[in-house]
Amino acid sequence: MSKETTEAATGAKRHGGRYIYEELRKQILTLKLKPGMPLDEVSLAAQFGLSRSPVRDALARLISEGLVTILPNRTLLVTPFEIEEFPNYISALDLIQRAVTRLAALQRTDDDLVRIRAADAAYLAAVGTGDFQAMSERNKAFHMAIAEAGKNPYFISYYEKLLGEGQRLLHLHFDYIISTACTSTRLGRDHDEMINAIEARKPDEAENAAHEHTMLFQRRFLAYLQQNLTEKMSVG
Numbered sequence: 015m016s017k018e019t020t021e022a023a024t025g026a027k028r029h030g031g032r033y034i035y036e037e038l039r040k041q042i043l044t045l046k047l048k049p050g051m052p053l054d055e056v057s058l059a060a061q062f063g064l065s066r067s068p069v070r071d072a073l074a075r076l077i078s079e080g081l082v083t084i085l086p087n088r089t090l091l092v093t094p095f096e097i098e099e100f101p102n103y104i105s106a107l108d109l110i111q112r113a114v115t116r117l118a119a120l121q122r123t124d125d126d127l128v129r130i131r132a133a134d135a136a137y138l139a140a141v142g143t144g145d146f147q148a149m150s151e152r153n154k155a156f157h158m159a160i161a162e163a164g165k166n167p168y169f170i171s172y173y174e175k176l177l178g179e180g181q182r183l184l185h186l187h188f189d190y191i192i193s194t195a196c197t198s199t200r201l202g203r204d205h206d207e208m209i210n211a212i213e214a215r216k217p218d219e220a221e222n223a224a225h226e227h228t229m230l231f232q233r234r235f236l237a238y239l240q241q242n243l244t245e246k247m248s249v250g
Contacts, residue, residue, distance in 0.1 A: 031068035117164030
């Protein structure tokens with residue numbers, strides 16, 4: 015057993031299902047566990063040195079977040095992502111991102127604004143380190159701070175699922191994003207217009223900034239694909 019596997023098993027025994035959930039989620043979002051890869055309760059229980067019960071609980075949570083899929087025959091697999099579905103994903107992300115950002119401009123409190131700015135500062139710090147995992151987690155936390163400022167639990171729940179899917183797409187082309195940004199500061203400044211519009215309580219400007227933010231993500235991802243046309247069109 016490798017040192018990494020031993021440490022993982024020790025951590026799992028100490029923290030149980032929570033550790034398994036966090037570890038599997040990290041591996042899915044960073045594409046260590048590829049889209050479409052099958053998952054087996056028995057094998058995972060052996061890997062983490064635990065019974066199947068905490069593994070089952072962790073998988074159930076990942077299913078609820080849309081990161082793991084259960085097929086009609088009860089087979090479990092990392093949720094696939096078909097590149098052909100990217101336009102549908104962008105359409106959904108654009109609508110919900112515009113809505114939550116507009117609501118934040120209308121509903122935010124001073125405390126909400128403090129949390130939004132703190133989340134953006136944490137994201138900027140992660141950009142400075144070049145740690146892709148930290149960047150995607152801090153980026154999601156920033157957008158969730160905006161959603162929570164909008165005070166609509168239905169939007170918050172759906173938006174979180176979309177952002178989780180987006181984290182996997184970000185990891186596919188992080189290298190491209192970094193190489194095409196002039197500086198890390200330029201990359202990190204993607205959020206400024208949304209923050210300023212929310213602070214000024216200007217919902218139209220906030221919504222427009224959110225739309226432009228989604229379009230920037232789309233342009234970067236499509237440019238990345240154009241540089242990788244020899245790869246399969248299906249991610250999984």
